[in-house]
Amino acid sequence: MKRVVFLVDMNAFYISCETTRRPELAGIPAAVAGDPKKRSGIILAANYEARKYGVKTTMTVGEAQKRCPEIILVPPDHSFYEEKSGQVMELLSGYTPIIEQASIDEAWLDMTGCEILSGQPRAAAERIMADIRDKLDLMCSIGISENKFLAKMAAEMKKPMGITELWVHDVPEKLWPLDVKAMYGIGNKTAQLLANLNIRTIGELAKVDPAVLSEKLGKFAFEIHQKANGIDNDPVTPHSPDEMKSIGRSTTLPEDITDLEEARKVIMELSEEIAMSARRHNKKGRTVQITIKYSDFKTITRQTRISPTNLARDIMQAGFMLLEKNWNRFRPVRLLGISISGFEEDFCDQVSLFEQANIGHDRVKEEKLERTLDQLRLKYGLDKISRAALIKRDPS
Secondary structure, eight states, rough: OOOOEEOOOOOOTTHHHHHHGGGGGGGOOEESSSOOTTOOOEEEEEEEETTTTTOTTBHHHHHHHHOTTTTTTEEOOHHHHHHHHHHHHHTTTTTOOOOEETTTTTTEEEEETHHHHHHHHHHHHHHHHHHHHHHOOEEEEEHHHHSSSHHHHHHHTTTTTEEEEGGGGGGGIIIITSBBBGGGTOOHHHHHHHHHTOOOHHOOOHHHOHHHHHHTTHHHHHHHHHHTTTTOOOOOOOOOOGGGGGGEEEEEEEEEOOHHHHHHHHHHHHHHHHHHHHHTTTTTEOOOEEEEEEEEEEEEEEEEEEEOOOOHHHHHHHHHHHHHOOOOOTTOOEEEEEEESOOOEGGGGGHHHHHHHHHHHHHHHHHHHHHHHHHHHHHHHHGGGOOOOGGGGOOO
């Protein structure tokens, strides 16, 4: 199976975070600066309105104000940015639990095999971008490829709010013409060493004899030569199991609803997708949480503890219980979501006699049945096999 890797890169992250709580900054030149009261402070993040004047990250405040006298400067609030980053990563975990956070504002996602749940790569990227915009009021760019390096390069090609595909077969046309200084992992010092070898583009780097490179760059030469040719076998690796915090799905409804039965059907459908994703990643969750966003955009979350599970029935039953306890038929609902978290490793493929005695023979059979259904859905499509309650009947 061909690997599919996304790099989600938040655009102008610090100042975008500030704009979510200070809407008056939208549409005018603004930046987060190290110390706006000191001309010696530096720009930490400038919005795109300020960048039109040439304001850049690490530029001194004095220089930024010369280029853009009307720029609004905001002091940094790193705890707030960490909070917003956590919200981004939690949202991304709804698409795949295999996430490697590269920094506060970017992460690689291994989306291999996620087509059945999230659609083809570009469609999935569009969903992620829309979710981040609609739910968090933030912007991102997304690079799509079969490895981390090319996904990173792709994400840099179109900003803000860009989606770029850069597959290995695209490398000669899209990557090689670029200046070698644009290559991820190459700094000014390395670029100068390459310039001394008359290597100024990524294409020239890709075609040079690696032995010539190694004389100047040592072991690093092989790595950058491979990447210049679009080769990167580094896996997407979460830094710790705790980073796989949850698997969730949410949907903005076609129209606001007040009918509890309609809400139950939505939760049922989302639970099927979550359970399928959990089984694919060999995860069982102990906590089920629902999200309800009302037509006035007020949002509530409610959660409950259950026995570790990756069965759709368990997830949806917990979701139903939370829905019924918190449903208000006088408040129209715009969005519904459900997630599982608190994972433990799932070794259900080799269930012991002791485990069977504890979880019951019927549950073992049900899990085997749901895994069989997973295979059928992967082969024929998610919409080909559904619970009877989700089948839309002809009114006639």
